[in-house]
Amino acid sequence: MDANALTPRDLFDGKVTYEVPPFQRPYVWTEEDQWQPLWDDIERLANAYLERGADSEIDEQLAAHFLGAVVLKQLGSPAGDPSRRAVIDGQQRLTTLQLLLDAAQLVVEQHGHDDDSESLSELVLNTGKRFSGSPKRFKLWPSRVDRPVFEQVMDNHVEVSDVQSDSRIAQAHTFFQSAMREWAEVTGDPDEVKLRLATLVEVLQQHLRVVTIGLGSEDDDQLIFETLNDRGTPLLAADLIKNFVFQQCEEIGADVDTWADDYWLEFDNDWWRHEISQGRLLRSRIDLFLQYWITMSTRSEVPTDAVFARFRAHAAEHLGGVTEAEAFLKGLRRDADTYRDLTNLDVDSARGRFYWRVVEALELGAFIPLLLWMISENNDPPNDQVDRALSAVESWAVRRTLLRMTMKDVNRFVVSILQELDKHSLDEVGDVTVAYLERQDADSRVWPNDSEVIEGLPKIKVYGSIKQSRMRAILAALELHLRMEPKVEKTALPQRLDIEHVMPQGWRSFWDGDVAGDLEASARRDHVINTIGNLTLVTQKLNVTLSNRPWTDAEAQEVAPTGKEAGVGKRSLLNRFSVLMLNKEVVQQHPEVWTEQDIHDRSRVIAERATQIWTRPASRSVPTDFSSEDAPVEGDDSQVPHTSPGADSPESATVADEVVVTLDSLIRDLAADAGAIAESIHNKWLSRRETWIDETHDTLVLSARNDRVPSGRCHVASLAPTGSLWINPGRIQDSQAFTESTMRELDDMIADLLPPTTSRGKGYYKAFALKDVDPEAVGRVFDLVLDRLITD
Secondary structure (H helix, E strand, C coil), rough: EEEECCCCHHHCCEEEEEEEECCCCCCCCCCHHHHHHHHHHHHHHHHHHHHHHCHHHHHHCCCCCCEEEEEEEEEECCCCCCCCECCCCCCCCHHHHHHHHHHHHHHHHCCCCHHHHHHCCCCCEECCCHCCHHHHHHECCCCCCCHHHHHHHHHHCCCCCCCCCCCCHHHHHHHHHHHHHHHCCCCCCCHHHHHHHHHHHHHHCEEEEEEEEEEECCCHHHHHHHHHCCCCCCCHHHHHHHHHHHHHHHHHCCCHHHHHHHHHHHHHHHHCCCCCCCCEEEEEEHHHHHHHHHHHHHHCCCHHHHHHHHHHHHHHCCCCHHHHHHHHHHHHHHHHHHHHHHHHCCCCCCCHHHHHHHHHCCCCCHHHHHHHHHHHHCCCCCCCHHHHHHHHHHHHHHHHHCCCCCCCHHHHHHHHHHHHHCCCCCCCCHHHHHHHHHCCCCCCCCCCCCHHHHHHHCCCCCCCEEHHHHHHEEEHHHHHHHHHCCCCCCCCCCCCCCCEEEECCCCCCCCCCCCCCCHHHHHHHHCCCCCHHHHHEECCHHHHHHCCCCCHHHHHHHHCCCCCCCCCCCCHHHHHHHHHHHHHHHHHHCCCCCCCHHHHHHHHHHHHHHHHHCCCCCCCCCCCCCHHCCCCCCCCCCCCCCCCCCCCCCCCCCHHHHHHHHHHHHCCCCCHHHHHHHHHHHHHHHHHEEEEECCCCCCCEEEEECCCCCCCCCCEEECCCCCEEEEHHHHCCCCCCCCCCHHHHHHHHHHHHCCCCEEECCEEEEEEHHHHHHHHHHHHHHHHCCCCCCCC
């Protein structure tokens, strides 16, 4: 390996062709990020040479502009042909330099400066009749996807087609032409133009520098390519993968040019390279797909920064021969086409519902590997079994969402389902999936049954606790369920509907007649109005009109006799303007009042309907091979952004995971006899040193140890033998593991679950009877506390 700093004259002089492997990524540099900064540097350098005048001594003070480095490898060539070099790295830089030189040659030629034009032409074309019309005429031969437009642009006598004019190659050439003309013709004086163009030609040929790294035959160019591009550069993981795959295919004698066209060319288009949101990050669709695909193919979690390494390890097993390698690429291409068509799935099918509800609305992109596996042509399980499996997983996801149960284990859960499916025939994927879901008993994976949904959902504050886009999708599904009645017209739902509170959030304006001045009743109502029975869907314009209006016209005439829709109550407006079955049902069944009892009753009805839409089917007899190794670890705390599987668990989670089990077990077993509970937990957990009896205060103190908390422990709650529970956020805050916003979130959550009679002290909530507390709600508080202790 050797390295040299070369000028463009050194680099392109003589008969030479720099060949970009056909499978490398297309030209992606842009005006804002690369072309304009490059031209600014060239213009600065040219202006400096103009200012020197005849003073040749100043030459040494004018620094050349460094363009970066390229990695080249010598290739063999027949006698008389241009010398060939493969561009291992730096193709974007070399392509830009060629476009720059050719644009300058065209501008100089158009101004009649033949000598300078010929001098630049020598740097972009290999002269000779036998090279005419062949790729050998060019000093650079780009990647396959860029070749048609590159030929049109570099052959200056050929007009660039309309189809190619929007390409980056054509745009770069046009940009440099315009910039050079504007700079050269700034004064309009022909002599001045001639001088400026001559200076520009000198700068372009002699005062730019490129460091070329030449590889010897013994150098591993693939390893060097990966080393240069796998750390902190804009190169996509897909580009590294592409380079690796086709290098391997070249070594086994495959028709790489044809394969690159048939199996990879589409990946280089704008749709695949477009970046979409993934949590707080932007990632290209191709990289996301490859991450999902490797997860599906290897049945293992794939962190974002390990996509290339995992793919390389997996692909290496399938690239040993031409037949095997082609089958591998065909399978990848088929799955890529399936992935691209996900948005075209029929919304009335189990597959379409799963994609639009689970992946998109619930933002559980971690399930894409499972969806791909189910509908892949490479697997092709029976349709009825696929529908059964996807409907079951959708039910699992929606039921857990409605009950505000954690989704933090979903990445590993998806992998565990794929691993379970591997053990069975494709003909029973639905039965296997249902049976597997039913077996789960860990808090992070359990599939809520009908009674848990029907009894639990009416009590839960869903608005403000579940993301609105998710609630909107669930309410829309409830509406579509009501439309299944044969007599109902089949009309599509509007694309965008707002969530509306039937009893408004601002109920104190006109709805407080029965609770005015009663603090306990008011606190209860603040909770009830955000349960699912009080929520519906309306258009945005109707939402604004409804506002905080009273329910009936009579009430509205009394409190709002003027203004738009004067004297019209909320019920009448819903009846007049909404065609949704959700609203028709509320309006028809409640002509006079809408009360908290009505909300509770409707919540229960909706909960029952939810169990009918998202059923939990009975499992059939399926051979199982379920061992303790398949059981998940309690307290699993992996992160799950919308489209990003595979974030690592915090290092400090090990000890605190045991505390999650402790607290969940406590809440699940709460009973009136607090002393018995205290004794039971003491006996069970004292040996683990996460719980102990504080004899001074005669309470059981549940504590989470954390290495990042200086005190070594954090007081979470006290369970007194007198039958009361103390929750002390003030003491929690002393641990320094909580931010101010987290404390506000914790306070809101605790206030939401406490009985209305609970009083508030400084930094803590006073004791309240266990029988008055919703155990699941208390469990959610502990989940939040421990989540912050673990992750912060």
